[in-house]
Amino acid sequence: MAKKLRTRKHAVVLNRSVGGDVGITVFLSIMGVFMFLPMLYVLMQAVKPLDELWMFPPRFYVVNPTLKNFRDLFSLMSDSWVPFSRYIFNTVFISISGTFGSLLFCSMAAYALAKIRFPGRDFMFNIIVKSLMFTSTVGAIASFIIMSLLGWVDTYYAIIIPAFAFNLGLYLMKQFMESNVTDDILESARLDGATEFYTFWVIAMPMVKPAWLTLIIYSFNGLWNAGASIYIQSEQLKTLNYAISQITAGGIARAGASAAATVIMMAVPIIVFVVSQSNIIETMGTSGMKD
Amino acid sequence: MSKKNVVSAEQHAVSRKDMTKAQWTWHEIKRNKVAYLMVAPFMILFLMFTVVPVIMSILLSFTSFNMLQWPKFIFLDNYIRLFLDDDIFILAIKNTLIFAAVTGPTSYFMSLFIAWFINELSPRVRAVVTLIFYAPSISGSVYLIWGTLFSDDAYGWVNGFLLNLGIIDNPVLWFHDKRYVMGLCIIVALWTSLGTAFLSFIAGLQGIPKSYYEAAAVDGIRNRWQELWYVTLPTMKPQLMFGAVLAITGSFGFGGVVTALAGFPSVEYAAWTITHHLEDYGGQRWEVGYASAIAVVLFAMMMGANLLIHRMLAKVGQ
Numbered sequence: 001m002a003k004k005l006r007t008r009k010h011a012v013v014l015n016r017s018v019g020g021d022v023g024i025t026v027f028l029s030i031m032g033v034f035m036f037l038p039m040l041y042v043l044m045q046a047v048k049p050l051d052e053l054w055m056f057p058p059r060f061y062v063v064n065p066t067l068k069n070f071r072d073l074f075s076l077m078s079d080s081w082v083p084f085s086r087y088i089f090n091t092v093f094i095s096i097s098g099t100f101g102s103l104l105f106c107s108m109a110a111y112a113l114a115k116i117r118f119p120g121r122d123f124m125f126n127i128i129v130k131s132l133m134f135t136s137t138v139g140a141i142a143s144f145i146i147m148s149l150l151g152w153v154d155t156y157y158a159i160i161i162p163a164f165a166f167n168l169g170l171y172l173m174k175q176f177m178e179s180n181v182t183d184d185i186l187e188s189a190r191l192d193g194a195t196e197f198y199t200f201w202v203i204a205m206p207m208v209k210p211a212w213l214t215l216i217i218y219s220f221n222g223l224w225n226a227g228a229s230i231y232i233q234s235e236q237l238k239t240l241n242y243a244i245s246q247i248t249a250g251g252i253a254r255a256g257a258s259a260a261a262t263v264i265m266m267a268v269p270i271i272v273f274v275v276s277q278s279n280i281i282e283t284m285g286t287s288g289m290k291d
Numbered sequence: 292m293s294k295k296n297v298v299s300a301e302q303h304a305v306s307r308k309d310m311t312k313a314q315w316t317w318h319e320i321k322r323n324k325v326a327y328l329m330v331a332p333f334m335i336l337f338l339m340f341t342v343v344p345v346i347m348s349i350l351l352s353f354t355s356f357n358m359l360q361w362p363k364f365i366f367l368d369n370y371i372r373l374f375l376d377d378d379i380f381i382l383a384i385k386n387t388l389i390f391a392a393v394t395g396p397t398s399y400f401m402s403l404f405i406a407w408f409i410n411e412l413s414p415r416v417r418a419v420v421t422l423i424f425y426a427p428s429i430s431g432s433v434y435l436i437w438g439t440l441f442s443d444d445a446y447g448w449v450n451g452f453l454l455n456l457g458i459i460d461n462p463v464l465w466f467h468d469k470r471y472v473m474g475l476c477i478i479v480a481l482w483t484s485l486g487t488a489f490l491s492f493i494a495g496l497q498g499i500p501k502s503y504y505e506a507a508a509v510d511g512i513r514n515r516w517q518e519l520w521y522v523t524l525p526t527m528k529p530q531l532m533f534g535a536v537l538a539i540t541g542s543f544g545f546g547g548v549v550t551a552l553a554g555f556p557s558v559e560y561a562a563w564t565i566t567h568h569l570e571d572y573g574g575q576r577w578e579v580g581y582a583s584a585i586a587v588v589l590f591a592m593m594m595g596a597n598l599l600i601h602r603m604l605a606k607v608g609q
Contacts, residue, residue, distance in 0.1 A: 288529020
C-alpha cells in the first residue's frame with residue numbers, strides 16, 4: 001500500500017483521517033455539553049441555599065453548597081396528610097413485585113418462544129413484535145374499561161399485573177436466548193429425561209444472565225418512575241414520583257426541595273445502570289430485528 | 292433454527308407423511324403442551340391488556356358511548372366528526388406529524404452517529420460517555436429542569452442571562468409563548484431520546500468483527516463514510532430495524548413532556564398532539580366512542596409509519 005498507515009496506540013487504524021477525528025471530537029463535545037448541562041443544573045439547584053436560588057441574575061453554579069434543601073424535602077414530606085413513608089412503600093412495593101412477576105412470566109415465555117418449536121409460535125412472537133410499534137396510550141381507555149370490569153380500579157393490581165406482560169422485556173430475552181442458549185445442550189438434557197421447566201430454569205437461565213439482568217433493570221426503572229395513573233384515585237395508593245410532582249407543582253418557593261427530590265429519584269436508575277452497563281450492552285447485542 | 296428442529300421431529304415415532312396437515316398440527320400441539328403452559332401466563336396478560344384493548348378501541352370507535360349507557364352503533368360518525376368538524380383535532384394531527392417528522396429521524400440519527408463516534412473511544416472512556424448521553428432518558432422526571440431553565444420570570448436562568456446581556460427587555464414566556472413552545476418541547480424530547488435504541492446501536496457496533504473492516508480496506512474502502520455505508524450499516528441492519536421501531540413509536544406517542552412543561556392545554560393549542568386530544572375526550576369528557584376513534588387514528592399512524600420505514604430500511608447498503 002502506497003499510503004502511509006495511521007496508527008493509534010501502536011495499532012494500525014484504517015480509513016480514519018485526522019480531520020474527521022477532530023470533527024467528531026468537536027461534535028461529541030458539543031452534544032455532550034448539551035446533554036450534561038441540564039443534569040448538572042439539577043445537581044446545582046439541589047445544593048443551592050435560598051439566597052442563591054432567588055438571585056438575580058440567576059447563577060448557574062453554586063457558591064455555598066448546602067444540604068438544607070434535602071432537609072426541607074423531608075420536612076415537607078412529613079407535612080403531607082398521607083404519611084410520606086406510604087408513597088415510598090407504594091413505589092418500592094410496585095417496583096419489586098412488578099419486576100419479579102415480569103421476570104418470571106417473560107423469561108418463561110421467552111424460553112418457550114425461542115427454544116421449543118410448536119404450532120402458533122411464530123404467530124405469537126409476531127404479534128408481540130407488532131405491539132412494540134404502538135404505545136399503550138392507544139388502548140388506554142379500553143384498558144380502563146377492562147380494569148373496571150375486573151374490579152381492579154384503585155387497587156395495586158391495576159399497576160402490577162399488566163406490568164408482568166412486559167413486551168420489550170420478553171422481546172430482548174427471547175432474542176438473547178435464541179443466540180446464546182445452544183440447542184445441543186438442551187437436547188442432551190431432554191434425552192436425559194429433564195422436563196422443559198427444568199431445562200428452562202436450571203440450564204437456560206444461568207446462560208442468559210445479562211438478559212434477565214437487563215429485564216429486571218428495564219422493568220424496575222419503568223415502575224420506579226411511574227407517576228399518576230388513571231387507575232388510581234386514592235391518595236394512599238399513589239407513588240413517590242406522583243408525590244414529588246406535587247412538591248414540584250408548589251412552584252418556585254419549593255425550587256430547591258424539588259431539585260433535591262429529582263436528584264434522589266434519578267440517583268436510583270443511574271446507579272443501577274452504572275453497575276450493570278456491560279450486561280445491558282451485551283443483551284442489546286442480540287436486540288436486532290430480523291425481517 | 293429449523294434444521295435442528297427437524298432432527299427432534301424425526302426422532303418421533305409417527306412420520307409426518309402419514310397425516311393430513313390438520314392432524315399433524317394437532318399432534319404437534321399435544322406433543323408441545325408444556326410450551327403452551329409456559330407462554331400462557333404471559334400471553335393471557337398480554338392479550339388482556341395490550342391486544343384486546345386495541346380491538347375494543349376499534350369496535351368502540353364505531354359507537355357513541357359514555358360508560359353509563361350501552362354503546363350505540365353510529366358507524367363512521369365519529370370519524371366524520373373528527374376529520375370534518377373538529378378543528379382542534381386537525382391541529383393535533385398537524386402538530387403530531389411535525390413532532391414525529393422532526394424528533395423521530397433526529398433522535399434516530401443522533402443515536403446512530405453518537406453511538407458510531409463513541410465506538411472508537413477506549414472502553415473505559417466509552418462507558419463514561421455512554422452514561423452522559425443515556426442518563427437523561429432513564430432519569431424519570433428530570434426533564435422538568437428545562438421548565439426551571441426556561442422559566443417565564445426573570446429567575447429563569449435563560450431569561451436572567453438574556454436580560455443581563457440586554458438582548459431582551461422583558462422576560463420571554465418560553466413554554467407559554469406559542470412561538471417557542473413547539474421548538475422547546477422538541478429540544479426536550481430529543482434530550483431524553485437517547486434510550487434503548489442508542490444502547491442497541493452501541494452493542495451492534497461492538498459486535499462487528501474487526502476483520503470485516505480489514506477486508507473492506509483491502510477491497511478499496513477509502514474513508515470512514517464508505518466504511519459506514521458498505522460495512523457497518525448492512526452488518527447491523529437488525530439493530531437499525533429495532534431502533535427505528537422504538538424511535539417511531541416514541542415520536543408519535545409524544546405528549547407527556549408537553550403536558551408537564553407547557554400545561555394542558557398548551558397555549559392556544561400550539562403544542563397540542565393526538566395524545567392530548569385522546570386524553571381530553573377519553574379521560575376528561577368521557578366521550579369514549581369518540582376518544583376511541585382518536586386512538587384508532589393514532590394507532591393507524593404509528594403502524595403505518597413503522598411499516599413504511601421498515602421497507603425503507605430493508606434497502607440499506609444495497
